[in-house]
Amino acid sequence: MTFSKRIRERADSIWAASHQHPFVQGIGHGTLPLDSFKYYMRQDYKYLIDYARVMALGSVLAPDLNTMSGFAKALDETLNTEMELHRSYAARLGISRQELEETVPGPVTLAYSGVMMAEAQKGSIAELIASILPCAWSYYEIGTELAKIPGATEHEYYGEWVKMYASKEFGAIAEWLIETLDGLAESKSEEELNRIEQIFLNTSRYEYMFWDMAYHQQSWPVE
Numbered sequence: 148m149t150f151s152k153r154i155r156e157r158a159d160s161i162w163a164a165s166h167q168h169p170f171v172q173g174i175g176h177g178t179l180p181l182d183s184f185k186y187y188m189r190q191d192y193k194y195l196i197d198y199a200r201v202m203a204l205g206s207v208l209a210p211d212l213n214t215m216s217g218f219a220k221a222l223d224e225t226l227n228t229e230m231e232l233h234r235s236y237a238a239r240l241g242i243s244r245q246e247l248e249e250t251v252p253g254p255v256t257l258a259y260s261g262v263m264m265a266e267a268q269k270g271s272i273a274e275l276i277a278s279i280l281p282c283a284w285s286y287y288e289i290g291t292e293l294a295k296i297p298g299a300t301e302h303e304y305y306g307e308w309v310k311m312y313a314s315k316e317f318g319a320i321a322e323w324l325i326e327t328l329d330g331l332a333e334s335k336s337e338e339e340l341n342r343i344e345q346i347f348l349n350t351s352r353y354e355y356m357f358w359d360m361a362y363h364q365q366s367w368p369v370e
């Protein structure tokens with residue numbers, strides 16, 4: 148069994164909870180309150196800035212030119228395609244570019260970004276990939292599933308979101324990260340693999356928590 152299959156299986160209950168989360172189902176069925184989506188867009192934009200930084204670090208730590216180029220491509224996709232989706236939603240939803248960029252990160256956004264960045268900076272490219280893989284892979288899985296719901300890709304607000312995350316271009320990043328991690332895993336000890344698996348499980352948990360935070364528009368308990 149490939150390493151990616153192993154960690155996907157171990158994360159199955161976490162990912163199933165994300166798939167079933169009312170925020171995710173609400174996007175697919177067009178029932179999500181728009182205010183939750185607005186909150187999500189702003190928080191997600193902040194998150195994606197740090198996610199992009201991790202991609203850039205991936206290029207720095209890459210062991211060869213192919214891997215360097217893969218991260219550069221993923222970075223470009225994130226900054227100029229995925230984040231452009233957020234910018235265009237913001238314009239439609241009445242959120243200015245300044246408001247988008249100056250959003251105060253909520254508790255989960257801050258914690259998730261912090262954990263992802265900390266794991267990514269520990270030095271190994273495999274750890275870095277494990278910290279961002281649930282982000283790329285679970286969204287592709289979710290986008291693909293939601294796109295099967297009749298009308299989901301045509302929804303006035305959520306249709307563009309579903310199309311983006313179900314797209315081949317977005318999926319190609321996830322697939323490249325999976326292949327790269329599987330290649331790196333071949334030369335790792337069981338102890339190292341367990342450590343990488345833990346990172347993947349933890350960032351998978353944060354993915355679930357991010358949906359939940361957005362659904363409830365969670366703010367800091369004290370300002």
Ligand SMILES: Cc1ncc(CN)c(N)n1
Nearest residue numbers: 191194195282283286357
């Ligand atoms: C929190 C989160 N996780 C993943 C993705 C997909 N890049 C995202 N936009 N936001």
